[in-house]
Amino acid sequence: MRFKKLDLNLLVALDHMLEHRSVTQAAEHMFMSQSAMSNALTRLRTYFDDPLLVQVGRRMELTPRAEALRPAIRDVLVRVEAAIDRGPQFHPDRSDRTFNLLLSDYALNVLMPEVLRRAEAHDATVKFNLRAQTAAPYTLIERGEVDLLVAPEQFTSSEHPSALVYEDQYKVVAWKHGAYGKGTLDRERYEKAGHVVMVPPQKAQTVEGVSLAEHGVDRRIEVTTFAFTSLTSLISGTNRIATVHGRLAAMIPDADELVVHPFPFDAPPLRQIIQWHVLRDTDPGLIWLRDLVLEAAAALPAVD
Template sequence: MVNIRNFDLNLLVIFDALMRERNVSRVAEKLSLSQPAVSNALNRLRTLLDDQLLVRTSQGMQPTALALELEEPLREAIQQIEHTLSGRNQFDPSSSQVRFRIATTDYAELALMPRLLSYMRAMAPGIQFDILDLPPETPTKALEDGELDLCIGRFGELPPRIRRTPFLKEHLVVACDAEHPQITNDLSLDTFLSLQHIWVSGGQRRGVVDMWLDENRLERNIVMVTPNYLGAPHLVIGSEMAVVLPKRMADEYANLLPIRCVPLPLPIPPFDVDIITSALRNDDAALQWLIKILRHQFTAL
Protein backbone atom coordinates (compact mmCIF):
# COMPACT_ATOMS: atom_id res chain seq x y z
CA MET A 1 0.00 0.00 0.00
CA VAL A 2 1.35 3.43 -0.95
CA ASN A 3 1.86 5.87 1.92
CA ILE A 4 0.70 9.25 0.58
CA ARG A 5 2.71 11.08 3.28
CA ASN A 6 5.93 9.88 1.67
CA PHE A 7 4.73 10.20 -1.92
CA ASP A 8 6.20 12.93 -4.12
CA LEU A 9 3.12 14.43 -5.78
CA ASN A 10 5.29 15.85 -8.56
CA LEU A 11 5.57 12.28 -9.81
CA LEU A 12 1.86 12.33 -10.59
CA VAL A 13 2.26 15.37 -12.84
CA ILE A 14 4.98 13.52 -14.75
CA PHE A 15 2.85 10.37 -14.89
CA ASP A 16 -0.07 12.38 -16.32
CA ALA A 17 2.21 13.93 -18.96
CA LEU A 18 3.63 10.51 -19.88
CA MET A 19 0.14 9.08 -20.30
CA ARG A 20 -0.72 11.95 -22.63
CA GLU A 21 2.47 11.96 -24.70
CA ARG A 22 3.73 8.35 -24.41
CA ASN A 23 7.20 9.77 -25.06
CA VAL A 24 9.92 10.68 -22.54
CA SER A 25 11.55 13.33 -24.76
CA ARG A 26 8.29 15.20 -25.40
CA VAL A 27 7.40 15.12 -21.71
CA ALA A 28 10.83 16.46 -20.77
CA GLU A 29 10.40 19.34 -23.24
CA LYS A 30 6.84 20.06 -22.13
CA LEU A 31 7.72 20.13 -18.41
CA SER A 32 11.13 21.82 -18.90
CA LEU A 33 12.94 18.85 -17.40
CA SER A 34 15.85 16.76 -18.59
CA GLN A 35 15.19 13.37 -20.15
CA PRO A 36 17.10 11.59 -17.34
CA ALA A 37 14.88 13.37 -14.77
CA VAL A 38 11.72 12.13 -16.48
CA SER A 39 13.14 8.60 -16.81
CA ASN A 40 14.13 8.67 -13.14
CA ALA A 41 10.63 9.80 -12.14
CA LEU A 42 9.09 6.95 -14.14
CA ASN A 43 11.42 4.44 -12.47
CA ARG A 44 10.47 5.79 -9.03
CA LEU A 45 6.80 5.40 -9.88
CA ARG A 46 7.39 1.86 -11.08
CA THR A 47 9.03 1.03 -7.76
CA LEU A 48 6.37 2.74 -5.63
CA LEU A 49 3.48 1.13 -7.50
CA ASP A 50 5.19 -2.17 -8.26
CA ASP A 51 4.18 -1.98 -11.91
CA GLN A 52 5.94 -1.12 -15.20
CA LEU A 53 3.18 1.47 -15.99
CA LEU A 54 4.56 2.21 -19.47
CA VAL A 55 6.31 -0.42 -21.57
CA ARG A 56 8.40 0.19 -24.68
CA THR A 57 7.03 -1.61 -27.75
CA SER A 58 7.47 -1.38 -31.52
CA GLN A 59 4.50 1.05 -31.47
CA GLY A 60 6.09 3.24 -28.80
CA MET A 61 5.38 3.34 -25.07
CA GLN A 62 2.18 1.50 -24.17
CA PRO A 63 0.41 1.73 -20.77
CA THR A 64 -0.20 -1.27 -18.57
CA ALA A 65 -3.64 -2.13 -17.19
CA LEU A 66 -2.81 -0.40 -13.90
CA ALA A 67 -1.68 2.77 -15.70
CA LEU A 68 -4.95 2.91 -17.62
CA GLU A 69 -6.87 2.37 -14.39
CA LEU A 70 -5.04 5.23 -12.67
CA GLU A 71 -5.05 7.68 -15.58
CA GLU A 72 -8.49 9.28 -15.28
CA PRO A 73 -8.82 9.58 -11.46
CA LEU A 74 -5.28 10.98 -11.12
CA ARG A 75 -5.86 13.46 -13.95
CA GLU A 76 -9.09 14.59 -12.32
CA ALA A 77 -7.29 15.06 -8.99
CA ILE A 78 -4.50 17.09 -10.61
CA GLN A 79 -6.96 19.34 -12.43
CA GLN A 80 -8.96 19.84 -9.22
CA ILE A 81 -5.80 20.96 -7.42
CA GLU A 82 -4.86 23.28 -10.30
CA HIS A 83 -8.33 24.83 -10.37
CA THR A 84 -8.30 25.37 -6.61
CA LEU A 85 -4.82 26.88 -6.48
CA SER A 86 -5.39 29.16 -9.45
CA GLY A 87 -8.59 30.57 -7.98
CA ARG A 88 -10.67 29.73 -11.04
CA ASN A 89 -13.77 29.48 -8.88
CA GLN A 90 -13.51 33.27 -8.50
CA PHE A 91 -14.06 34.26 -12.10
CA ASP A 92 -14.60 37.89 -13.10
CA PRO A 93 -15.57 38.06 -16.80
CA SER A 94 -15.13 41.83 -16.99
CA SER A 95 -11.39 41.57 -16.24
CA SER A 96 -10.59 38.03 -17.39
CA GLN A 97 -8.06 37.42 -20.15
CA VAL A 98 -9.00 33.76 -20.64
CA ARG A 99 -8.82 32.29 -24.14
CA PHE A 100 -11.42 29.62 -24.93
CA ARG A 101 -10.80 26.92 -27.53
CA ILE A 102 -14.04 25.81 -29.18
CA ALA A 103 -14.49 23.11 -31.80
CA THR A 104 -17.60 23.49 -33.91
CA THR A 105 -18.98 23.37 -37.43
CA ASP A 106 -18.92 26.21 -39.93
CA TYR A 107 -22.70 26.42 -39.44
CA ALA A 108 -22.37 27.17 -35.73
CA GLU A 109 -19.46 29.54 -36.31
CA LEU A 110 -21.49 31.69 -38.69
CA ALA A 111 -24.79 31.49 -36.86
CA LEU A 112 -23.49 31.96 -33.32
CA MET A 113 -20.09 33.66 -33.16
CA PRO A 114 -21.02 37.18 -34.39
CA ARG A 115 -23.66 37.49 -31.68
CA LEU A 116 -21.37 36.00 -29.02
CA LEU A 117 -18.47 38.30 -29.94
CA SER A 118 -20.74 41.33 -29.83
CA TYR A 119 -21.79 40.36 -26.30
CA MET A 120 -18.18 39.81 -25.25
CA ARG A 121 -17.03 43.20 -26.53
CA ALA A 122 -19.54 44.84 -24.22
CA MET A 123 -19.39 42.58 -21.16
CA ALA A 124 -16.04 40.73 -21.23
CA PRO A 125 -13.66 42.54 -23.61
CA GLY A 126 -10.55 40.62 -22.54
CA ILE A 127 -11.93 37.18 -23.39
CA GLN A 128 -10.69 35.63 -26.64
CA PHE A 129 -11.60 32.60 -28.74
CA ASP A 130 -9.87 30.06 -30.92
CA ILE A 131 -12.38 28.33 -33.21
CA LEU A 132 -11.37 24.93 -34.57
CA ASP A 133 -13.07 22.52 -36.96
CA LEU A 134 -15.18 19.88 -35.25
CA PRO A 135 -13.88 16.49 -36.41
CA PRO A 136 -16.24 13.68 -37.48
CA GLU A 137 -15.40 11.69 -34.34
CA THR A 138 -16.16 13.28 -30.96
CA PRO A 139 -12.84 14.73 -29.70
CA THR A 140 -13.08 13.11 -26.27
CA LYS A 141 -9.34 13.06 -25.61
CA ALA A 142 -8.85 16.70 -26.61
CA LEU A 143 -11.58 17.73 -24.18
CA GLU A 144 -10.12 15.66 -21.36
CA ASP A 145 -6.58 16.87 -22.02
CA GLY A 146 -7.66 20.51 -22.00
CA GLU A 147 -6.76 21.04 -25.64
CA LEU A 148 -10.42 21.98 -26.19
CA ASP A 149 -12.70 23.73 -23.74
CA LEU A 150 -15.98 22.79 -25.38
CA CYS A 151 -17.56 21.58 -28.60
CA ILE A 152 -20.80 22.69 -30.22
CA GLY A 153 -22.59 20.42 -32.66
CA ARG A 154 -24.68 17.29 -33.12
CA PHE A 155 -23.47 14.31 -31.12
CA GLY A 156 -24.58 10.72 -30.73
CA GLU A 157 -23.94 8.59 -27.68
CA LEU A 158 -21.21 10.00 -25.43
CA PRO A 159 -18.95 8.33 -22.84
CA PRO A 160 -19.81 9.02 -19.18
CA ARG A 161 -16.80 11.33 -18.77
CA ILE A 162 -18.19 13.76 -21.35
CA ARG A 163 -20.96 16.11 -20.22
CA ARG A 164 -23.74 17.09 -22.64
CA THR A 165 -25.59 20.39 -22.20
CA PRO A 166 -28.68 20.91 -24.42
CA PHE A 167 -28.25 24.10 -26.40
CA LEU A 168 -30.48 24.66 -29.43
CA LYS A 169 -33.11 23.04 -31.57
CA GLU A 170 -32.58 23.74 -35.25
CA HIS A 171 -34.88 23.45 -38.29
CA LEU A 172 -33.99 22.86 -41.91
CA VAL A 173 -35.10 25.16 -44.75
CA VAL A 174 -34.59 25.33 -48.49
CA ALA A 175 -32.42 28.21 -49.73
CA CYS A 176 -32.34 29.37 -53.36
CA ASP A 177 -31.74 32.39 -55.58
CA ALA A 178 -34.16 35.19 -54.79
CA GLU A 179 -35.62 34.94 -58.31
CA HIS A 180 -35.79 31.16 -58.58
CA PRO A 181 -38.64 30.41 -61.04
CA GLN A 182 -39.92 27.21 -59.40
CA ILE A 183 -39.67 27.82 -55.68
CA THR A 184 -42.48 29.49 -53.76
CA ASN A 185 -43.25 29.76 -50.07
CA ASP A 186 -45.59 26.78 -50.36
CA LEU A 187 -42.98 24.58 -52.05
CA SER A 188 -44.46 21.12 -52.70
CA LEU A 189 -42.68 17.80 -52.26
CA ASP A 190 -42.94 17.07 -55.99
CA THR A 191 -41.33 20.38 -56.89
CA PHE A 192 -38.66 19.87 -54.24
CA LEU A 193 -37.74 16.49 -55.72
CA SER A 194 -37.49 17.95 -59.23
CA LEU A 195 -35.02 20.68 -58.25
CA GLN A 196 -31.27 20.61 -58.83
CA HIS A 197 -29.83 20.14 -55.35
CA ILE A 198 -26.56 20.96 -53.65
CA TRP A 199 -25.92 18.63 -50.74
CA VAL A 200 -23.73 19.85 -47.89
CA SER A 201 -22.24 16.61 -46.60
CA GLY A 202 -20.43 17.97 -43.55
CA GLY A 203 -18.35 14.80 -43.49
CA GLN A 204 -21.42 12.54 -43.43
CA ARG A 205 -22.15 9.70 -45.81
CA ARG A 206 -25.90 10.35 -45.76
CA GLY A 207 -27.87 13.32 -44.51
CA VAL A 208 -31.24 13.36 -42.75
CA VAL A 209 -33.07 14.57 -45.89
CA ASP A 210 -31.85 11.71 -48.03
CA MET A 211 -32.38 9.17 -45.25
CA TRP A 212 -36.02 10.27 -45.04
CA LEU A 213 -36.33 10.08 -48.82
CA ASP A 214 -34.79 6.58 -48.83
CA GLU A 215 -37.26 5.41 -46.20
CA ASN A 216 -40.10 6.66 -48.36
CA ARG A 217 -38.63 5.31 -51.61
CA LEU A 218 -38.08 8.77 -53.01
CA GLU A 219 -35.03 10.42 -54.52
CA ARG A 220 -33.89 13.94 -55.28
CA ASN A 221 -31.53 15.17 -57.99
CA ILE A 222 -28.19 16.03 -56.33
CA VAL A 223 -26.01 17.79 -58.88
CA MET A 224 -23.26 18.91 -56.50
CA VAL A 225 -21.82 17.81 -53.15
CA THR A 226 -19.78 20.16 -50.96
CA PRO A 227 -18.34 19.46 -47.49
CA ASN A 228 -18.95 22.96 -46.08
CA TYR A 229 -21.97 25.11 -45.37
CA LEU A 230 -20.27 28.47 -45.83
CA GLY A 231 -19.92 28.33 -49.60
CA ALA A 232 -23.22 26.67 -50.45
CA PRO A 233 -25.48 29.77 -50.33
CA HIS A 234 -23.18 31.57 -52.76
CA LEU A 235 -23.48 28.69 -55.23
CA VAL A 236 -27.25 29.03 -55.64
CA ILE A 237 -27.07 32.70 -56.63
CA GLY A 238 -27.93 33.16 -60.28
CA SER A 239 -28.71 29.46 -60.71
CA GLU A 240 -31.70 27.14 -60.47
CA MET A 241 -30.02 25.06 -57.78
CA ALA A 242 -31.27 24.83 -54.20
CA VAL A 243 -29.65 23.79 -50.94
CA VAL A 244 -31.06 22.62 -47.62
CA LEU A 245 -29.57 24.61 -44.74
CA PRO A 246 -30.11 25.04 -40.99
CA LYS A 247 -32.51 27.92 -40.52
CA ARG A 248 -30.26 30.14 -38.41
CA MET A 249 -27.49 29.98 -40.99
CA ALA A 250 -29.92 30.51 -43.87
CA ASP A 251 -31.40 33.56 -42.16
CA GLU A 252 -27.93 35.08 -41.71
CA TYR A 253 -27.18 34.62 -45.41
CA ALA A 254 -30.59 35.93 -46.49
CA ASN A 255 -29.65 39.23 -44.84
CA LEU A 256 -26.41 39.40 -46.83
CA LEU A 257 -27.08 37.77 -50.20
CA PRO A 258 -29.83 37.78 -52.88
CA ILE A 259 -31.28 34.49 -51.69
CA ARG A 260 -34.51 33.52 -50.00
CA CYS A 261 -35.56 30.67 -47.77
CA VAL A 262 -38.74 28.60 -47.73
CA PRO A 263 -39.92 25.78 -45.44
CA LEU A 264 -38.68 22.28 -46.19
CA PRO A 265 -41.65 20.26 -47.52
CA LEU A 266 -40.66 17.14 -45.56
CA PRO A 267 -41.87 16.13 -42.08
CA ILE A 268 -38.37 16.11 -40.63
CA PRO A 269 -38.34 17.15 -36.96
CA PRO A 270 -35.89 19.74 -35.65
CA PHE A 271 -32.49 18.43 -34.59
CA ASP A 272 -30.56 19.11 -31.40
CA VAL A 273 -27.40 21.17 -31.21
CA ASP A 274 -25.56 20.46 -27.96
CA ILE A 275 -22.57 21.73 -26.01
CA ILE A 276 -20.19 19.07 -24.74
CA THR A 277 -17.37 19.45 -22.21
CA SER A 278 -15.21 17.20 -20.07
CA ALA A 279 -16.83 16.20 -16.79
CA LEU A 280 -13.48 17.08 -15.23
CA ARG A 281 -14.31 20.75 -15.88
CA ASN A 282 -17.62 20.86 -14.01
CA ASP A 283 -16.13 23.19 -11.38
CA ASP A 284 -14.32 25.44 -13.86
CA ALA A 285 -16.04 28.76 -13.18
CA ALA A 286 -14.90 30.41 -16.43
CA LEU A 287 -16.08 27.55 -18.61
CA GLN A 288 -19.40 27.20 -16.80
CA TRP A 289 -19.94 30.95 -17.19
CA LEU A 290 -19.38 30.69 -20.95
CA ILE A 291 -21.89 27.84 -21.24
CA LYS A 292 -24.43 29.87 -19.30
CA ILE A 293 -23.91 32.88 -21.58
CA LEU A 294 -24.23 30.75 -24.71
CA ARG A 295 -27.51 29.28 -23.55
CA HIS A 296 -28.86 32.63 -22.40
CA GLN A 297 -27.94 34.41 -25.62
CA PHE A 298 -29.13 31.81 -28.08
CA THR A 299 -31.74 29.47 -26.63
CA ALA A 300 -34.51 31.93 -27.36
CA LEU A 301 -33.50 32.37 -31.02
Protein backbone atom coordinates (compact mmCIF):
# COMPACT_ATOMS: atom_id res chain seq x y z
CA MET A 1 0.00 0.00 0.00
CA ARG A 2 1.25 3.48 -0.88
CA PHE A 3 0.47 6.86 0.61
CA LYS A 4 1.83 9.94 -1.17
CA LYS A 5 4.10 7.61 -3.16
CA LEU A 6 5.53 6.03 0.00
CA ASP A 7 5.29 2.27 0.46
CA LEU A 8 3.79 2.10 3.97
CA ASN A 9 5.56 -1.21 4.62
CA LEU A 10 8.74 0.84 4.72
CA LEU A 11 7.47 2.66 7.83
CA VAL A 12 7.58 -0.60 9.77
CA ALA A 13 11.18 -1.16 8.66
CA LEU A 14 12.08 2.43 9.52
CA ASP A 15 10.50 2.09 12.96
CA HIS A 16 12.70 -0.91 13.70
CA MET A 17 15.84 0.79 12.39
CA LEU A 18 15.19 3.93 14.44
CA GLU A 19 14.55 1.83 17.54
CA HIS A 20 17.64 -0.39 17.23
CA ARG A 21 19.87 2.11 15.42
CA SER A 22 21.06 -0.85 13.45
CA VAL A 23 20.22 -2.27 10.03
CA THR A 24 21.32 -5.73 11.12
CA GLN A 25 19.21 -5.84 14.30
CA ALA A 26 16.20 -4.38 12.50
CA ALA A 27 16.49 -7.08 9.85
CA GLU A 28 16.66 -9.80 12.52
CA HIS A 29 13.53 -8.51 14.27
CA MET A 30 11.60 -8.38 10.98
CA PHE A 31 12.96 -11.75 9.78
CA MET A 32 14.44 -10.07 6.71
CA SER A 33 17.85 -10.34 5.12
CA GLN A 34 20.32 -7.56 5.85
CA SER A 35 20.46 -6.70 2.13
CA ALA A 36 16.67 -6.31 2.01
CA MET A 37 16.74 -4.00 5.03
CA SER A 38 19.61 -2.00 3.51
CA ASN A 39 17.54 -1.63 0.35
CA ALA A 40 14.61 -0.38 2.46
CA LEU A 41 16.87 2.21 4.08
CA THR A 42 18.08 3.39 0.66
CA ARG A 43 14.48 3.87 -0.50
CA LEU A 44 13.60 5.72 2.70
CA ARG A 45 16.61 8.00 2.36
CA THR A 46 15.53 8.84 -1.17
CA TYR A 47 11.93 9.53 -0.17
CA PHE A 48 12.76 11.73 2.83
CA ASP A 49 15.85 13.24 1.16
CA ASP A 50 17.77 12.61 4.36
CA PRO A 51 20.32 9.95 5.43
CA LEU A 52 18.18 9.15 8.54
CA LEU A 53 20.89 6.96 10.07
CA VAL A 54 24.59 7.83 9.84
CA GLN A 55 27.64 5.87 10.92
CA VAL A 56 29.43 7.47 13.87
CA GLY A 57 32.36 5.38 15.03
CA ARG A 58 31.14 1.83 15.55
CA ARG A 59 27.45 2.65 15.76
CA MET A 60 24.75 4.42 13.84
CA GLU A 61 23.12 7.64 15.04
CA LEU A 62 19.85 9.27 14.05
CA THR A 63 19.82 12.49 12.09
CA PRO A 64 17.67 15.37 13.41
CA ARG A 65 15.05 14.50 10.77
CA ALA A 66 14.96 10.90 11.94
CA GLU A 67 14.62 11.98 15.59
CA ALA A 68 11.66 14.15 14.59
CA LEU A 69 10.05 11.31 12.60
CA ARG A 70 10.48 8.66 15.27
CA PRO A 71 7.54 9.47 17.62
CA ALA A 72 5.18 10.22 14.72
CA ILE A 73 5.93 6.91 12.99
CA ARG A 74 5.53 4.95 16.22
CA ASP A 75 2.23 6.69 16.91
CA VAL A 76 0.89 5.80 13.46
CA LEU A 77 1.88 2.15 13.83
CA VAL A 78 0.42 1.88 17.34
CA ARG A 79 -2.86 3.29 16.09
CA VAL A 80 -2.96 0.78 13.23
CA GLU A 81 -2.11 -2.12 15.56
CA ALA A 82 -4.76 -1.01 18.06
CA ALA A 83 -7.39 -0.82 15.33
CA ILE A 84 -6.51 -4.30 14.05
CA ASP A 85 -6.56 -5.91 17.52
CA ARG A 86 -9.82 -4.25 18.55
CA GLY A 87 -12.68 -6.39 17.32
CA PRO A 88 -16.31 -5.68 18.22
CA GLN A 89 -16.33 -8.61 20.65
CA PHE A 90 -13.83 -10.85 22.39
CA HIS A 91 -14.35 -14.51 23.22
CA PRO A 92 -11.39 -15.88 25.22
CA ASP A 93 -12.45 -19.46 24.51
CA ARG A 94 -12.28 -18.86 20.74
CA SER A 95 -9.40 -16.42 20.42
CA ASP A 96 -5.84 -17.22 19.32
CA ARG A 97 -4.58 -13.79 20.36
CA THR A 98 -1.22 -13.49 22.09
CA PHE A 99 -1.05 -11.04 24.98
CA ASN A 100 2.35 -9.51 25.75
CA LEU A 101 2.87 -8.66 29.42
CA LEU A 102 5.89 -6.88 30.88
CA LEU A 103 6.60 -7.67 34.52
CA SER A 104 9.30 -8.45 37.07
CA ASP A 105 10.02 -11.90 38.44
CA TYR A 106 8.31 -10.68 41.64
CA ALA A 107 4.97 -10.18 39.85
CA LEU A 108 5.64 -13.30 37.80
CA ASN A 109 5.68 -15.43 40.94
CA VAL A 110 3.11 -13.61 43.06
CA LEU A 111 0.43 -12.73 40.51
CA MET A 112 0.73 -14.68 37.27
CA PRO A 113 0.02 -18.21 38.57
CA GLU A 114 -3.43 -17.03 39.69
CA VAL A 115 -3.97 -15.17 36.41
CA LEU A 116 -3.22 -18.34 34.44
CA ARG A 117 -5.46 -20.44 36.68
CA ARG A 118 -8.34 -18.05 36.05
CA ALA A 119 -7.68 -17.99 32.31
CA GLU A 120 -7.88 -21.78 32.38
CA ALA A 121 -11.23 -21.54 34.19
CA HIS A 122 -12.47 -19.41 31.29
CA ASP A 123 -11.39 -22.16 28.86
CA ALA A 124 -9.27 -19.45 27.27
CA THR A 125 -7.39 -20.38 24.11
CA VAL A 126 -5.29 -17.19 24.18
CA LYS A 127 -1.51 -17.20 24.58
CA PHE A 128 0.60 -15.26 27.07
CA ASN A 129 4.06 -13.90 26.29
CA LEU A 130 5.64 -12.86 29.60
CA ARG A 131 8.53 -10.46 29.13
CA ALA A 132 11.17 -9.39 31.63
CA GLN A 133 11.09 -5.94 33.17
CA THR A 134 13.18 -3.17 31.60
CA ALA A 135 14.75 0.02 32.94
CA ALA A 136 11.94 2.29 31.64
CA PRO A 137 9.05 -0.16 31.26
CA TYR A 138 6.35 2.36 30.30
CA THR A 139 8.19 3.14 27.07
CA LEU A 140 7.26 -0.31 25.75
CA ILE A 141 3.60 0.52 26.42
CA GLU A 142 4.03 3.78 24.52
CA ARG A 143 5.64 1.94 21.62
CA GLY A 144 2.86 -0.63 21.56
CA GLU A 145 5.34 -3.48 22.10
CA VAL A 146 3.48 -4.83 25.13
CA ASP A 147 -0.25 -4.98 25.88
CA LEU A 148 -0.02 -4.72 29.64
CA LEU A 149 2.60 -3.48 32.07
CA VAL A 150 2.67 -4.77 35.65
CA ALA A 151 4.97 -2.55 37.70
CA PRO A 152 5.29 -0.34 40.78
CA GLU A 153 3.48 2.98 40.40
CA GLN A 154 6.79 4.86 40.14
CA PHE A 155 7.59 3.09 36.87
CA THR A 156 4.33 3.86 35.09
CA SER A 157 3.39 6.83 32.91
CA SER A 158 0.85 9.57 33.57
CA GLU A 159 0.09 9.59 29.83
CA HIS A 160 -1.71 6.22 29.83
CA PRO A 161 -4.55 4.70 31.87
CA SER A 162 -3.79 2.37 34.76
CA ALA A 163 -5.35 0.54 37.70
CA LEU A 164 -4.14 -0.48 41.14
CA VAL A 165 -3.61 -4.24 41.40
CA TYR A 166 -2.60 -4.54 45.07
CA GLU A 167 -0.37 -3.00 47.71
CA ASP A 168 2.62 -4.58 49.42
CA GLN A 169 5.10 -3.78 52.17
CA TYR A 170 8.80 -4.52 52.36
CA LYS A 171 10.25 -7.00 54.84
CA VAL A 172 13.79 -7.95 55.80
CA VAL A 173 14.79 -11.61 55.71
CA ALA A 174 17.70 -13.19 57.61
CA TRP A 175 18.99 -16.73 58.14
CA LYS A 176 17.57 -18.15 61.37
CA HIS A 177 20.96 -19.29 62.65
CA GLY A 178 22.89 -16.22 61.54
CA ALA A 179 23.83 -12.96 63.22
CA TYR A 180 20.46 -11.36 62.44
CA GLY A 181 18.25 -14.38 63.07
CA LYS A 182 17.42 -13.33 66.61
CA GLY A 183 16.27 -10.13 68.25
CA THR A 184 14.84 -7.07 66.59
CA LEU A 185 16.33 -5.45 63.51
CA ASP A 186 16.65 -1.70 63.97
CA ARG A 187 18.29 0.86 61.71
CA GLU A 188 21.72 0.42 63.32
CA ARG A 189 21.76 -3.35 62.79
CA TYR A 190 20.29 -2.94 59.28
CA GLU A 191 23.09 -0.62 58.23
CA LYS A 192 25.74 -2.77 59.87
CA ALA A 193 24.68 -5.94 58.05
CA GLY A 194 25.92 -7.16 54.70
CA HIS A 195 23.13 -7.09 52.11
CA VAL A 196 22.06 -9.14 49.12
CA VAL A 197 20.40 -6.79 46.64
CA MET A 198 18.57 -7.17 43.34
CA VAL A 199 19.94 -4.82 40.68
CA PRO A 200 17.45 -4.09 37.84
CA PRO A 201 18.42 -3.89 34.13
CA GLN A 202 20.73 -1.00 33.28
CA LYS A 203 21.15 -0.42 37.04
CA ALA A 204 17.78 1.30 37.34
CA GLN A 205 16.60 2.02 40.88
CA THR A 206 14.30 -0.25 42.86
CA VAL A 207 11.45 1.08 44.98
CA GLU A 208 13.08 0.05 48.25
CA GLY A 209 16.35 1.57 47.06
CA VAL A 210 14.64 4.92 46.54
CA SER A 211 12.97 4.68 49.96
CA LEU A 212 16.28 3.91 51.68
CA ALA A 213 17.97 6.81 49.88
CA GLU A 214 15.24 9.12 51.18
CA HIS A 215 16.10 7.95 54.71
CA GLY A 216 19.80 8.54 54.09
CA VAL A 217 20.61 4.83 54.33
CA ASP A 218 23.57 3.45 52.43
CA ARG A 219 23.47 -0.35 52.43
CA ARG A 220 26.66 -2.37 52.69
CA ILE A 221 26.01 -4.44 49.56
CA GLU A 222 28.01 -7.67 49.39
CA VAL A 223 26.04 -9.62 46.76
CA THR A 224 23.99 -8.42 43.80
CA THR A 225 21.57 -10.54 41.79
CA PHE A 226 19.27 -10.09 38.79
CA ALA A 227 16.11 -11.64 40.31
CA PHE A 228 13.98 -10.70 43.32
CA THR A 229 13.03 -14.34 43.84
CA SER A 230 16.65 -15.38 44.40
CA LEU A 231 17.19 -13.06 47.39
CA THR A 232 16.00 -15.40 50.13
CA SER A 233 18.01 -18.34 48.79
CA LEU A 234 21.19 -16.28 48.65
CA ILE A 235 21.07 -15.22 52.32
CA SER A 236 20.42 -18.72 53.67
CA GLY A 237 23.44 -20.06 55.54
CA THR A 238 25.06 -16.60 55.77
CA ASN A 239 25.09 -13.55 58.05
CA ARG A 240 23.67 -11.37 55.27
CA ILE A 241 20.17 -9.96 55.04
CA ALA A 242 17.87 -9.08 52.14
CA THR A 243 15.04 -6.59 51.75
CA VAL A 244 12.17 -8.32 49.96
CA HIS A 245 8.54 -7.76 49.06
CA GLY A 246 6.18 -8.93 51.79
CA ARG A 247 4.23 -11.13 49.38
CA LEU A 248 7.44 -12.85 48.33
CA ALA A 249 8.49 -13.28 51.96
CA ALA A 250 5.17 -15.05 52.58
CA MET A 251 6.05 -17.54 49.83
CA ILE A 252 9.50 -18.53 51.14
CA PRO A 253 9.89 -22.29 50.49
CA ASP A 254 12.34 -22.90 53.38
CA ALA A 255 10.59 -20.61 55.88
CA ASP A 256 11.74 -22.69 58.86
CA GLU A 257 15.33 -21.66 58.16
CA LEU A 258 14.62 -17.95 57.75
CA VAL A 259 13.35 -15.10 59.90
CA VAL A 260 11.22 -12.26 58.55
CA HIS A 261 11.72 -8.86 60.22
CA PRO A 262 9.62 -5.71 59.73
CA PHE A 263 11.19 -3.09 57.47
CA PRO A 264 12.95 -0.83 60.02
CA PHE A 265 11.94 2.43 58.30
CA ASP A 266 8.68 4.26 57.71
CA ALA A 267 7.85 3.75 54.05
CA PRO A 268 4.67 4.08 51.98
CA PRO A 269 3.24 0.83 50.64
CA LEU A 270 4.44 -0.44 47.28
CA ARG A 271 1.54 0.06 44.88
CA GLN A 272 1.58 -2.53 42.12
CA ILE A 273 -0.10 -1.14 38.99
CA ILE A 274 -1.28 -2.45 35.63
CA GLN A 275 -1.05 -0.04 32.71
CA TRP A 276 -2.06 -0.12 29.06
CA HIS A 277 -1.89 2.21 26.06
CA VAL A 278 -4.56 4.90 25.94
CA LEU A 279 -5.48 3.84 22.40
CA ARG A 280 -6.37 0.38 23.68
CA ASP A 281 -8.60 1.53 26.50
CA THR A 282 -11.72 0.12 24.78
CA ASP A 283 -10.10 -3.00 23.31
CA PRO A 284 -12.46 -5.86 24.39
CA GLY A 285 -9.61 -8.37 24.58
CA LEU A 286 -7.52 -6.12 26.76
CA ILE A 287 -10.51 -5.29 28.95
CA TRP A 288 -10.96 -9.04 29.53
CA LEU A 289 -7.27 -9.39 30.43
CA ARG A 290 -7.31 -6.40 32.79
CA ASP A 291 -10.36 -7.74 34.58
CA LEU A 292 -8.70 -11.14 34.82
CA VAL A 293 -5.60 -9.63 36.44
CA LEU A 294 -7.65 -7.62 38.93
CA GLU A 295 -9.75 -10.67 39.83
CA ALA A 296 -6.57 -12.69 40.33
CA ALA A 297 -5.10 -9.99 42.57
CA ALA A 298 -8.26 -9.84 44.68
CA ALA A 299 -7.97 -13.60 45.25
CA LEU A 300 -4.39 -13.44 46.54
CA PRO A 301 -3.87 -14.23 50.24
CA ALA A 302 -3.72 -11.21 52.54
CA VAL A 303 -0.31 -10.34 53.98
CA ASP A 304 0.66 -8.41 57.10
